[in-house]
Amino acid sequence: MTLIPELTILQPDDKEHIDLPRTLEDELAVGKKRLYIESYGCQMNFADSEIVAAVMRNAGYATTSSAADADVIFLNTCAIRDNAEQKVRHRLKHLTGLKRQKPELLVGMLGCMAERLKTKLLEEEKVVDIVAGPDAYRDIPKLVEEAESGQKAVNVFLSREETYADISPIRLNSNGVTAFVSIMRGCDNMCSFCVVPFTRGRERSRDPFSIVREAQDLFDRGYREVTLLGQNVDSYKWSSEVLGARSEELGEEHASATPHSSLPERRPLAPNTNITTFALLLEMVAQIHPDLRVRFSTSHPKDITDDVLHTMARYANICNYIHLPAQSGNSRVLKLMNRTYDRPWYIGKIDRIREILGEDCGISTDMISGFCTETEEEHQDSLSLMDYVHYDYAYMFAYSERPGTLAAKKYADDIPEDVKKRRLNEIIARQLSHSAERNQRHIGQVQRVLVEGTSKRSDDFLCGRNDQNKMVVFPKGNHQKGQYVNVLVTECTSATLRGEVVNE
Numbered sequence: 001m002t003l004i005p006e007l008t009i010l011q012p013d014d015k016e017h018i019d020l021p022r023t024l025e026d027e028l029a030v031g032k033k034r035l036y037i038e039s040y041g042c043q044m045n046f047a048d049s050e051i052v053a054a055v056m057r058n059a060g061y062a063t064t065s066s067a068a069d070a071d072v073i074f075l076n077t078c079a080i081r082d083n084a085e086q087k088v089r090h091r092l093k094h095l096t097g098l099k100r101q102k103p104e105l106l107v108g109m110l111g112c113m114a115e116r117l118k119t120k121l122l123e124e125e126k127v128v129d130i131v132a133g134p135d136a137y138r139d140i141p142k143l144v145e146e147a148e149s150g151q152k153a154v155n156v157f158l159s160r161e162e163t164y165a166d167i168s169p170i171r172l173n174s175n176g177v178t179a180f181v182s183i184m185r186g187c188d189n190m191c192s193f194c195v196v197p198f199t200r201g202r203e204r205s206r207d208p209f210s211i212v213r214e215a216q217d218l219f220d221r222g223y224r225e226v227t228l229l230g231q232n233v234d235s236y237k238w239s240s241e242v243l244g245a246r247s248e249e250l251g252e253e254h255a256s257a258t259p260h261s262s263l264p265e266r267r268p269l270a271p272n273t274n275i276t277t278f279a280l281l282l283e284m285v286a287q288i289h290p291d292l293r294v295r296f297s298t299s300h301p302k303d304i305t306d307d308v309l310h311t312m313a314r315y316a317n318i319c320n321y322i323h324l325p326a327q328s329g330n331s332r333v334l335k336l337m338n339r340t341y342d343r344p345w346y347i348g349k350i351d352r353i354r355e356i357l358g359e360d361c362g363i364s365t366d367m368i369s370g371f372c373t374e375t376e377e378e379h380q381d382s383l384s385l386m387d388y389v390h391y392d393y394a395y396m397f398a399y400s401e402r403p404g405t406l407a408a409k410k411y412a413d414d415i416p417e418d419v420k421k422r423r424l425n426e427i428i429a430r431q432l433s434h435s436a437e438r439n440q441r442h443i444g445q446v447q448r449v450l451v452e453g454t455s456k457r458s459d460d461f462l463c464g465r466n467d468q469n470k471m472v473v474f475p476k477g478n479h480q481k482g483q484y485v486n487v488l489v490t491e492c493t494s495a496t497l498r499g500e501v502v503n504e
C-alpha cells in the first residue's frame with residue numbers, strides 16, 4: 001500500500017499520451033511491480049530512460065529510486081569510451097550480489113553498450129537477463145515477460161523510423177523546472193573515433209508538432225526550460241510530405257489521450273519550402289512562451305547555419321549559449337577524425353557567432369587528446385585554438401579506441417597512455433584558466449537566472465543558470481524554484497558565479 005504515494009511523488013501530474021490507469025484498482029496494479037533505472041552517458045540516454053519509464057508504467061510498473069526495492073533493474077548504458085563500459089561492468093558486479101539475495105530480480109542492459117555488445121553481453125555477464133538497444137524500447141514489456149518466464153531476452157534491432165514521438169516521457173529525478181526533449185535520433189556522421197553511429201543507427205528527425213506539443217505540455221506543468229537534444233541538431237530536417245502523413249496519425253492516436261495539449265496554429269514550414277529546418281523548429285519552440293527558455297545540444301561545426309544564429313539573436317528566450325565541439329585544433333587531425341571541417345572553417349564559425357550574438361555568447365567544446373598519430377605540435381594547435389576561442393566550458397577526454405570504428409580499423413592507437421594523459425592535463429589546465437577568465441567577465445553584471453533549486457552546499461542558498469549556462473548561487477530570500485530572478489554577480493570561481501538578487 002505504500003506504493004501509491006511513491007508513484008504520486010515521482011509524477012504528481014503526469015499527462016501521458018499513452019493511457020494512464022484511472023481507477024484505484026489500476027493504481028494498485030501499477031504499484032505491484034517496481035522498476036529502478038540508472039542512466040549513464042549523454043543527455044540523450046537520460047532522456048531515453050524517461051521514455052522507458054513511460055513504456056514500463058503503461059505495462060504496470062511504478063518507478064522507484066531504490067535498487068534494493070526493485071523487481072526490475074535497468075542500466076541504460078554508454079559505450080563512448082572504454083571507461084564508460086568499465087563503470088557499468090563494475091556496477092553489474094554489485095547487482096550480482098543483489099540478485100543472489102533476490103533471485104527473482106530481473107536485470108536489463110539498455111542503451112549503447114547493449115547495442116554494441118548484443119548477445120555477447122549475456123555470455124560475459126551472467127547477471128543480465130535482458131538486452132535492449134536504443135530502438136527497442138517499445139518492446140521492453142515483452143522482453144521483461146520473456147525474462148520472467150526464465151529465458152534471456154534480446155532486441156537490438158536498429159530502426160530507420162523510430163523516434164518515440166508519441167510517447168510522453170516520465171520525468172525522472174526531475175527538478176520540475178528544466179527538461180530534455182529529444183528532437184532526433186541516431187547519427188549519419190562517421191567521425192572516425194566515434195561509436196555512436198553504430199550504437200544509435202541512422203539519423204532521423206522527430207515530427208516537429210510532437211516536439212512543440214511536448215514542450216508546451218512541459219510549460220503548462222510549470223517547467224521553464226527545455227533543452228532540445230540531438231547528436232547533430234543542425235541537421236534536423238522534417239519534410240512536409242512526411243509531416244502530413246505522420247501528423248494525421250499522431251493527431252488521431254492522441255486526440256483522446258491528451259485533450260489538454262492542442263496542436264500549435266503555426267505551420268512549421270519555411271516560406272516557399274516544405275522543409276522544417278532546425279532554425280525553424282527552434283523558433284516554433286521559442287514562440288511557446290517568452291518565459292520558456294530554450295537550449296539545444298549538440299551543434300556540429302560543419303552544419304550550424306547563420307539562420308540558427310539569427311534566430312537565437314531574435315528571441316530573448318533562446319539561450320545565448322552554443323556547444324560547438326572542436327575535438328582538435330589541427331586540420332590534419334580533424335581530417336583523420338573525419339570531422340569534415342578544418343581549423344580555419346571552425347574559426348570562421350566562432351567569428352560568426354561572436355559577430356551575430358556578441359562576445360557574451362557562451363561557447364563550449366569537446367576536446368580529444370592523443371588521437372592516432374597526433375604530434376606534439378598538433379596538440380599545441382588544440383591549445384592555441386582554445387586560446388583563440390576562450391571557451392566558457394569544455395568536456396575533455398583522452399582518446400579511447402572503440403572496436404569497429406573507422407579509426408580502429410584504419411589507424412594505430414599509437415600515442416602512449418601517459419602522453420595522452422599529459423596532453424589532456426594541459427588541455428584541462430588551459431580550460432580552467434579560460435573558464436575563470438570568462439566567468440570574471442560577469443562580475444558586476446546583472447544576470448537573469450532561472451532558479452532550479454537549493455544549492456548543494458547550503459540550504460540557505462539557491463542556484464540556477466544564467467543565459468550562458470553558468471551556475472549562479474545566491475542567498476535564498478523569498479525566492480522559489482521555477483522563478484526568474486536578477487542576480488548581481490559579485491564573485492566567481494572557474495565553475496560558479498555568486499551574487500545577490502537585486503530586483504524582483
Ligand code: SAH
Binds near residue numbers: 299
Ligand atoms: N555528437 C556530438 C558528440 C557526441 S559524443 C558531436 O559530434 O560533437 C561526446 C564526445 O565524446 C565527443 O564530442 C568526443 O569529444 C568524445 N568522444 C567520442 N568518442 C570518443 C573516443 N573514442 N575517445 C575519446 N573521446 C570520445
Ligand code: SF4
Binds near residue numbers: 189194197232
Ligand atoms: Fe559521433 Fe561524430 Fe556523430 Fe557526434 S557527429 S555522434 S562525434 S559520429
Ligand code: F3S
Binds near residue numbers: 040042043044045112
Ligand atoms: Fe554514450 Fe550512446 Fe550517448 S555511446 S554518449 S550514451 S549516444
